[in-house]
Amino acid sequence: MDAGEMTLVVDAAAGQPAHIVYWGRRIAEGQDAADLVRLGSRQHVFGSETQNVRPGLMAEAGRGFAGTAGLSVHRAGRDWGVRLTVVAVKENAGQLVITTRDPDTQIFLQHRFSADAENGILAIAAVLRNEGQDPLTVNHISSICLPVPQHLSDIIGFSGRWAGEFRTERLRRFSGSWLRENRRGRTSHDSFPGVILCEENTGELSGEACAVHLAWSGNHHLRVDTGNSGDVLLSTGALLFPGEAILAPGEEFSSPPAVVGYSANGLSGLSRRLHDHVRSSLLRAGVRSKLRPVHYNSWEAVYFDHDPEQLKAMASKAAEIGVERFVLDDGWFGSRRNDQSGLGDWVVSDEVYPDGLTPLVDHVTGLGMEMGIWFEPEMVNPDSDLYRAHPDWVLQIEGLEQVPFRNQLVLDLSRPEVCDHLFDRIDAILSDHDIRYIKWDMNRDLNHPAGQDGRSRAFDQIQALYDLIDRVRTAHPEVEIESCSSGGGRADFGILAHTDRIWTSDSNDALDRQEIQRGASHFLPLCVTGAHVGPAQCHITGRKLSMAMRAGTAIMGHMGVEMNLLGEPGEDLEELARGIALYKKHRQLIHDGDFYRVDNVTALNIIGVVARDRREALWSVAYMASLPERFPPRFICAGLERSQAYRVRLVWPEDWRSITSPSIVEELDLTGKGAVFSGELLMTVGLQLPTAFPETVLLFHLAEE
Incomplete structure (x- = not known):
């Protein structure tokens, strides 16, 4: 399979284990694939197997492969020695499906390869099925085990923290395992599910580099293993808690797709491949073709202190300086006057909005702006009408105290009645008001993600989240949705297949943002990375920065504003208006151009x-x-x-x-x-x-x- 600058060659002979013969720089057409096998011939060496053991697509234990298995399953401690062989291969228009089976353990596995020839991206996913008569426990499954060219000697990983996301870490690959695992139940701030491998001298504009990203918004594993043979194997997939995936006879488990990119034109060349994939394959056509409007968010202006007349005045000031979308953040509903109560009660607060939201919405739209609103559907405060009515709807391990986290608990989205309730509440707000945007937030980890039966629901939670968002988008296709999770805690290709924008970080400190946005740009295009002009003094870092620095930083993204416009000096507002005008003048270039x-x-x-x-x-x-x-x-x-x-x-x-x-x-x-x-x-x-x-x-x- 060819995709852009990359070629993948798979040996998938019927009745034999499938394995990747070659992956890397594109090979010119007309070459005999059999020659690749011959060029890789290896001799026996003392102290090892007399026949070369190749890991195959899943490095399953039955092969005798000494490295980490990509598939670990069993039935009550048996049937763990899986050895899959090819039973069918289908190839058509950039799609390759390799079906394998082990008749002894009665396990079926299908790998699905999809090549985006235009953007030079491969997507690889696996589907596992239990064909036995007894339940099959899945301990671990990778989406792919991918052999990496040995000359790619450097690993670039991405770590960070809240308000300090997308920090790059580059190190020399070593004998042993480079491993990132995430158990937070969301993409996380500290373990972004993407890795880049490159040559020692690869820079931004030259040298070979490859990227693998798991398009998944939950728990994940990502590892690079360098064995004593010199072989390098990269594997990634969803990370499963004990007992989380137990397949009944005939039941299937589908892994999230691993997105694979390659470039011989440096790290920026690799990013351009990934950016094009997001823009053309993940974003909706209507959003892709729309100029990204200048965004205003009320959070750092008023926090929970909502006053309809003040917000109207803020909206008027925002329109004066060129803002095109006004987003009402947390605090508009129920008893939500702080972060200790009301979360989950998605009804407009009579106390704060005695005439409802309609007057504010009408004021905003009358100014020619879109109206947006904040939801955190997956969460609930213990002090809320929803929790008092349905305390059993939260994820929890029976007998254990909940881990305190921002005064809130996590609703079990794997229960249909929970998602039905949430959809009805969101649908009612959107149906009753001219609202065209949702900031969809998620502000805590899933520390105890167990359902009523005690089994983990971490994987099911993400699948249910995707389904709920899609349900909202189907009912309200004109509404755009932003993925926020305490900033950049849920920023990945998985969520971007269901949303339209990423909130990159809660830090609006422009110096922090320069580094955060640079790190995010390795995978995310500027059109989806929210970048706001915050107050002169950042409430997170305490640092004071000029309007010129703040606005100039926000222009290089999806520009927004997040401050109390009624308290800003006039000269700063004038400069901000000029920055917004500059953004509007060049936003088509910023969002559709080639990034370097x-x-x-x-x-x-x-x-x-x-x-x-x-x-x-x-x-x-x-x-x-x-x-x-x-x-x-x-x-x-x-x-x-x-x-x-x-x-x-x-x-x-x-x-x-x-x-x-x-x-x-x-x-x-x-x-x-x-x-x-x-x-x-x-x-x-x-x-x-x-x-x-x-x-x-x-x-x-x-x-x-």
């Missing part, structure tokens, strides 16, 4: 987007801290047409001046008419950056002459 990161330069963060036809580009240069050298480095562009002439202008901040002048900004009139250079010079010689104070972001626009 420049290799890390000390104290600088440089990212950019280049139009697909290479006629224009927008580059962001953030001065994160004091530079170690006297002068900043040259900025070497990427992605331009070498023979094309480009007019270079500094478009943000407006009328900016360097620390000393004349700088290159004044010499070249970059804040005025700009200067014209060839793509060849801009990508070979580069532009000497001006000296700037730390906590400054400059945006350069390049347009063809």
Whole structure:
């Protein structure tokens, strides 16, 4: 199978175990696949099996493979030595289905490969079926066990924390296992289900790199095993708790898909493959073609202190500065005046909104903006009418105290009556009001995800969540949905197949956001990553940053605003309005262009987007801290047409001046008419950056002459 720059070759002879012969850089057409087998011939070495043991698609125990098995099952302690052989292969238009079976253990397994030839992405999933007469316990199942080319020596993983997501960690691959496991019941802030492997010298613009991402929003495992043979095996799948998957005779278990990307054009080239996959294969066509509206969220402006007249005034001010969507956050329903009560009671509060939400909604839409609203459907406060009526609806392990977490408990979505209730409440609010957007939040881990029978519901919870969101979208196709989970705790390709935007982080500190958004950009395109202009002083870090820094950072994403506009200085609002206007002018480029990161330069963060036809580009240069050298480095562009002439202008901040002048900004009139250079010079010689104070972001626009 070919997909973009990548080729996958599978040996799937009938009656034999299936195994991957080759995966990596694309092989030119016309080559004999049998030659790949011959080139991989191995001799016997002392101290090992006399016949080479290959892991196959699932590294199952019956093969005698000494590494970690991709499939671990049993029936009351028996039938665990599974050895699957091919019974059928179907291939059609980029789809490959390999069906395997073990007649001794009566286990059926089907691998489904889907190649996105245009975007260069493979999606791989597995379906397991119990064909025996007794229940089959599934301890562990990977979506795929993928052999990795040995020259990919570096591992890039993604960790983090609340308000500090998508931190990259690069290390040299070693003998043994690199392992990430997540048991939080959501994608998590600290264990993003994606990994990149690359060459030692791979940078942003050159070198080979591959990525594997599990499109799943719950518990997961992700590992890279390097054996003493030198072979490298990457495996990923949903992580199952004991007894979570026990298959009755004839019952199936479907693994989440593993999304696989490859590029020989560096880490940015790999990201562009993944971004195109999200935009063309995951996002709905209507959302994909729509310009992403400037977003306003009320949370950091009012928190729980809702006053309809103040919110109307806030909406009017938002419309004045160019906002196009107004989202009412937590606090509009039930007894929800703080985070200790009311969660789960999705009825408009008579106490706060005596005339209902309609006057506010009508005011917002009358200003020409869309109206949005906050829900956290999966959760409930013990102090709520819902919990008092249905205390049995929550996930809990009998006999154990609940783990305290933000004064809330988790509803068991695997129970149909729970999802029916939640859908009815959400549907009623959307049906009664002209609301076109939901911020769908989820603010705690699933520490004790057991149902009434005591078995874990962690996997079923995510499947039920997807179904509930799809049910809402089917009933209200005009409504867009944002995935939020204490910020970026649920940001993955699984949830993006059911939603339209990701809330990247609860930190609106622009310096934090520069790093967070850069990390997220390895997998997520700018069109889905929410980026807001917060208050001058961030309530999480306590740091104070200029409006120019905050707005310039938010422009490079799906721009939004989250502050009390009624208390902002007039000059800051004027500057914010100019930033919003700049975003609107270039958002088509920002969200649809080819994305580039420049290799890390000390104290600088440089990212950019280049139009697909290479006629224009927008580059962001953030001065994160004091530079170690006297002068900043040259900025070497990427992605331009070498023979094309480009007019270079500094478009943000407006009328900016360097620390000393004349700088290159004044010499070249970059804040005025700009200067014209060839793509060849801009990508070979580069532009000497001006000296700037730390906590400054400059945006350069390049347009063809």
